[in-house]
Amino acid sequence: MEKIKNRVCKVFIDNSYKSFNIALEKTNINDVYDAVLIITDQNVYNSQLNKFVASIKAKTIYEYIIPHGEESKSLEVYEEIMKYCIKINLSRKSVIIALGGGVVGDLVGFVASTYMRGIDVIQVPTTLLAQVDSSIGGKTGINLGNLKNIIGTFYQPKFTYTNVESLKTLPYKEFLGGMAEVIKYGFIYDYEFLNYLVENSENILDRDTECLFYIVEKCASIKAHIVEQDENEGGLRKILNFGHTFGHGVEKLCGISHGEAVSIGMHMAFKLSLKEEFIEEKYYNKFVEVCKLYDLPLTFEGIDEEKVFEVMKNDKKNSFSKINLVLPVGLGRVEIMNNIKETLIIDIIKRCK
Ligand code: NAD
Numbered sequence: 001m002e003k004i005k006n007r008v009c010k011v012f013i014d015n016s017y018k019s020f021n022i023a024l025e026k027t028n029i030n031d032v033y034d035a036v037l038i039i040t041d042q043n044v045y046n047s048q049l050n051k052f053v054a055s056i057k058a059k060t061i062y063e064y065i066i067p068h069g070e071e072s073k074s075l076e077v078y079e080e081i082m083k084y085c086i087k088i089n090l091s092r093k094s095v096i097i098a099l100g101g102g103v104v105g106d107l108v109g110f111v112a113s114t115y116m117r118g119i120d121v122i123q124v125p126t127t128l129l130a131q132v133d134s135s136i137g138g139k140t141g142i143n144l145g146n147l148k149n150i151i152g153t154f155y156q157p158k159f160t161y162t163n164v165e166s167l168k169t170l171p172y173k174e175f176l177g178g179m180a181e182v183i184k185y186g187f188i189y190d191y192e193f194l195n196y197l198v199e200n201s202e203n204i205l206d207r208d209t210e211c212l213f214y215i216v217e218k219c220a221s222i223k224a225h226i227v228e229q230d231e232n233e234g235g236l237r238k239i240l241n242f243g244h245t246f247g248h249g250v251e252k253l254c255g256i257s258h259g260e261a262v263s264i265g266m267h268m269a270f271k272l273s274l275k276e277e278f279i280e281e282k283y284y285n286k287f288v289e290v291c292k293l294y295d296l297p298l299t300f301e302g303i304d305e306e307k308v309f310e311v312m313k314n315d316k317k318n319s320f321s322k323i324n325l326v327l328p329v330g331l332g333r334v335e336i337m338n339n340i341k342e343t344l345i346i347d348i349i350k351r352c353k
C-alpha cells in the first residue's frame with residue numbers, strides 16, 4: 001500500500017480493498033465509528049460493493065444506492081439521502097463512505113459536510129477521473145438546474161482510499177476520459193511523466209495493474225501537492241483548469257464527454273500558445289502525439305465558434321468578466337493569463353473545428 005500524506009490530503013493507494021481496514025484503524029485511532037454508511041451508485045453497486053464490504057470491519061454497515069449519472073447531483077437526491085441518514089440515526093460518531101466516481105464523491109462529500117454540521121467522510125473512488133482528481137482536494141457539490149456545482153463546500157475527507165483494480169470494470173470510454181486528466185498533469189506539472197505515458201500506452205490501455213498504480217500514484221501526488229499549497233483555489237490550484245476553460249463551451253454545446261472536451265480544450269490552449277510563440281512547434285506536436293495514442297479528440301464540429309466563446313465567457317471560474325486561460329509556456333509548465341484578446345480566442349476556437 002502506498003501512502004500520500006500532507007497537511008491537507010491523505011491518500012492510500014493499493015491494488016485491492018484488503019488494506020482499507022488498516023487505513024481506517026490508522027486514521028481513527030482514538031475513536032471507533034458507531035456506524036458506517038456506504039453510498040454508491042447502481043453500476044458500482046453491481047461491480048464493486050461486495051468486494052468492498054468484505055474488507056470492512058464495523059459494528060453496523062448501512063448501504064444506500066443512488067441512480068448513476070450526473071442527474072443524481074441534485075437537491076432531490078440530497079434530500080432523500082438526508083432523510084435516510086435521519087431514519088437510521090446516523091450520528092456524529094458515524095462515517096459516510098463515498099464509493100464511486102466523481103458524481104458519488106461530490107454528492108456524498110456535500111451530504112457529509114452538511115449533515116449535523118459535518119460528519120466524517122471517506123472517499124473510495126472507482127473511476128480514473130475520481131482516483132486522480134475529484135476524490136482529492138475536498139471540493140464537494142451538487143447542481144441546480146443547469147448550473148454545475150453551484151451549491152457546495154470545501155470539506156476534506158478523512159482520507160481517500162484508492163483500489164486501482166476497481167478500474168478494470170470501468171467502461172472503456174470512461175477510462176479514456178480519465179486519461180485526458182492524466183495527460184493534463186504531465187503538461188501542467190511533470191514533463192517526464194508524458195514520456196512514460198507514450199512508452200507504456202499499450203499496457204496502460206490494457207489496464208495493466210502496475211501501470212495503473214504508477215499513473216494513479218503520480219497524478220494523485222501532484223494533485224495533493226497542488227491542493228496543499230492552495231486549498232481554497234486562490235491561485236496555484238487554478239492550473240488544474242488547464243483545458244477546462246476552453247473545453248467548457250464544447251462540453252456544453254457538442255454533447256461530448258468531459259474528458260473529450262478537456263482534450264479539445266487543451267488543444268485550443270496549445271494552439272494559442274503556439275501562435276503567440278510561448279512554446280515551440282515540437283512541444284505542440286508532442287501534445288498531439290499523446291492525445292492520439294489515447295484516442296482523444298482534438299477538434300469539434302457543428303457548432304459556431306462564437307457560441308462556444310459565449311459559454312466560455314460565462315464560466316463561473318472567470319473573475320470580473322475576464323477569461324482566465326491556463327496556457328502552456330514550457331515543458332510541463334503553464335501560466336494563468338487573463339489578457340488575451342477576445343478576437344484571438346475566437347480565432348483559435350475556429351482553428352480547432
Ligand atoms: P461518474 O461518477 O458519473 O462515473 C462514470 C460512470 O462510470 C457512471 O455510470 C458510474 O456508475 C460508472 N462507474 C464508476 N466506477 C465504476 C467501476 N469501477 N466499474 C464500472 N462502472 C463504474 O463520472 P466521473 O467521471 O467519475 O465524475 C464526474 C463528476 O466529477 C462530475 O460531476 C464533475 O463535476 C465531478 N468532478 C469533481 C471534481 C472535484 O474536485 N470535486 C473534479 C473533477 C470532476
Ligand code: ZN
Pocket residue numbers: 181244258262
Ligand atoms: Zn476535469
